[in-house]
Amino acid sequence: MTAAAGTAAPSALRRGATRTGVVVLVDVAFAGLLFVGTIVAVIALATLIWTILDAGWARLVSDPAAFLANYVSRIPANAGIKAGLVGSAYLMVLTALLCFPVGVGAAVYLEEFAPRNRLTNFVESNISNLAGVPSVVYGLLGLGIFARFLRMGPSLLAGALTLAVMSLPVIIVAGREAIRAVPEEIRLGAYALGATKWQAVRSQVLPAALPGTLTGTILALSRAIGETAPLLVIGLPIVIFTLPNDLRDPVSALPLLIFNWTSRPQPAFAEAAAAASIVLLALLLAMNAVAIFIRNRYTIRW
């Protein structure tokens, strides 16, 4: 039954022809409900960002140099994030140095060299379970073993080890996925030339898997930098007026400052917390942007 162009559809095919008005309304209402449900999360995010900016922007721009260069203080107007910002930076670098090689090494071994047996399966499920352990439990690990048993105390080394251990499963998973994405033909091509397994992995598979692995690592590190609980539990200081010179020196962190200031009753400290949050969010944004840039620019499209 073809209708000539421009004529209206016959009434039998119009919406609502067989479905009653109520049912059509329900469909529309349902779609609307779904949309609302989706939008609420977006609105909540927007509100959160707005709240932070509203509370902290003025504090941040009134004297940014002082805010970045000062240590903490009992007087909110004088409080600055220097110890926390520098501490977080040191922690991030040291954590990366600790967990990236180990994580990539484990990923390479599991994907390329490990025999397919029950032990390997056990290791793999072990690692995915580790990824779901709460960060505060990693903090307890850091406290019990690194800070107390190994007597590192609440130091830069203990903090970085704790964060590294926490990030390790995520990096292993990211590395494995990147390695798995390299097509088998590439490995076969290398073997057919007379390359050993390690030669094929080192010079063909790993370089191809590097962008994906780096992206995953940077994302994992950006999560680690925003974490407060593990550092709180191992006892990293909030009130500190020096920067670390040595791995065994105590170090503070930006999220710890935010936590402390948020917990204070004075409204001026709430502003300071918001301002520090802006700095933290900006830092995370930068790291995520780098990760996404690497992924988009360097990932090989097979």
Added chain:
Amino acid sequence: MTEERTKVSQDEGRPETRIADVVRARGDADQGAPPTEVVFRLDDVHVYYGSFLALRGVNLDIHQNEITAFIGPSGCGKSTLIRCLNRMNDLIPGARVEGKIEYHDQDLYGDGVDPVEVRRRIGMVFQKPNPFPKSIYENIAYGPRVIGMKPGSMDELVEQSLRRAALWEEVKDKLKQNALALSGGQQQRLCIARAIAVSPDVILMDEPASALDPVSTGRIEDLMEQLKRDYTIVIVTHNMQQAARISDRTAFFNAEPAEGTGDRTGLLVEFDSTDTLFTHPTDRRTEDYITGRFG
């Protein structure tokens, strides 16, 4: 040479006449050539994947500086067999070879034999071109580097390999360009150049042109004719006419149900010089296949 190649099409008369024409058209250049050295000797070779017998009772010889073709319907074990010749089959878990494969009188699967060394002598080109995601130069230079060759000049080696693969003129100005940017036919010739760069003794080709267009296929076939002067070539192909055009000897494989299980096991039906196999096949099954009655 190319003009003498008859375009074989299925809708003009009977196929076996066409192939016979093709074979005759290749000329008598190969007649009366002195018998060449045997590179591979296969003696009652069986290949298993776990408990599944994929290929049984293969006896054949591959001769030096010849093109030997494996033809047959899908699932008859030709790819399995060619992968055994450079021990790439080792990479498949559960793969097992019984019987003897001798390479220049050495047991290919003997104790002390290193599959890595095997693959340095016996190269392979795959069905789907698989260049590394690197520059054209790096693709060629990779093989020599990993096997520890120290050529006087890597640049010369790269150029020589590309010339031999008939690719030099097309890429000489863009050696640093990523290999993935080349066309399919160029990529495959790059893979051939890559295989040549390590100075192999044998080049195995598993359906090298089946993923390519007819023009590229023709160029690869021309290339193989030149390559056989310097290398021994074994090629798996599902294209009979291709085998008839370029190979010196042909092995026809088929798959038949095994007793009891009903699983199809591959076996070598007939192995002879290409002329003979295509014009006067001994086995009924060979004739059926060549005339298109099955497969």
Added chain:
Amino acid sequence: MATKPQALSITRRKARTGERVIINALFVCTVLSIAVTVGIVAVLLFDAVEFFQEVDLFGFLTGTVWAPGAGAGEGGQYGVLPLLNGTAMIAIGSLVVGLPLGVSTAIYLSEYASDRVRGYLKPTLEVLAGIPTVVVGYFALQFITPDLLRPIFGRDNVFIFNAAAGSIAVGLMIVPIIASISEDAMRAVPSSLREAAYGLGSTKRQVSLRVVVPAALSGITASVILGVSRAVGETMAVTIAAGNTPKITWNFFESIQTLTASIAQTVQGEAATGTVRYNALFALGMTLFLITLVMNIISGRIVRRYRQVYE
């Protein structure tokens, strides 16, 4: 001119010891990841056992008062029920917030949204997932309680620190988890199922609710369990917003204390190694670890099962 290589020998020419060393090093890296698990279990077990030498297990599990003693902690009451109550409230509350939002987002993304909208929505969800928990806690304390809960429910009814604010905060945090895993599960439902339903004249609503959601149910369930596991393990947002008063209650507008918040509170004081107060940390940690481990394993099993169905 035939090129004959110098030697056609195919036996191993040189031992590749360097490679063996490297592969062993890679193996060590893998072993280290197990060492982590061993470390966690060891440290929790060791100190928790010490704790239970001072405080009996039954009293711990059934006691209704959590009031650590002063100083080293002796003489205090160590009943974990108030903390479990607090954690349960947050888990349930965050589910009330996160489940509807997460699932509707998932259905919307999977069945209704155009590619363009998906291109904006999915990154937005990832941004939400990436907000540090301490910042979300700030938001809960500075906005959710004063500007949302108190105006709606009355200033006198809502404490400054309350479980509802914590629930909303954590609920928002788990929306991305529930949404993305549920969406994956829904997209994995073969289009042939949908087409069959559409072919019979079903509307999008009917297809979504009667075909897609039931087919993806195990994936959705797995995502919910994972979300709850995350909620249970959440520390900073609840510490900041929900308070530090361990009690047994079901009034969401009161302040409470969760397992995690109790750990956070204890470590901010002086906790010398070996004291009851110190060891209590690990008893709580062990409880937390077991709860989240069980949930993660169950969730993983469900995910593996539903992946097999469609492969």
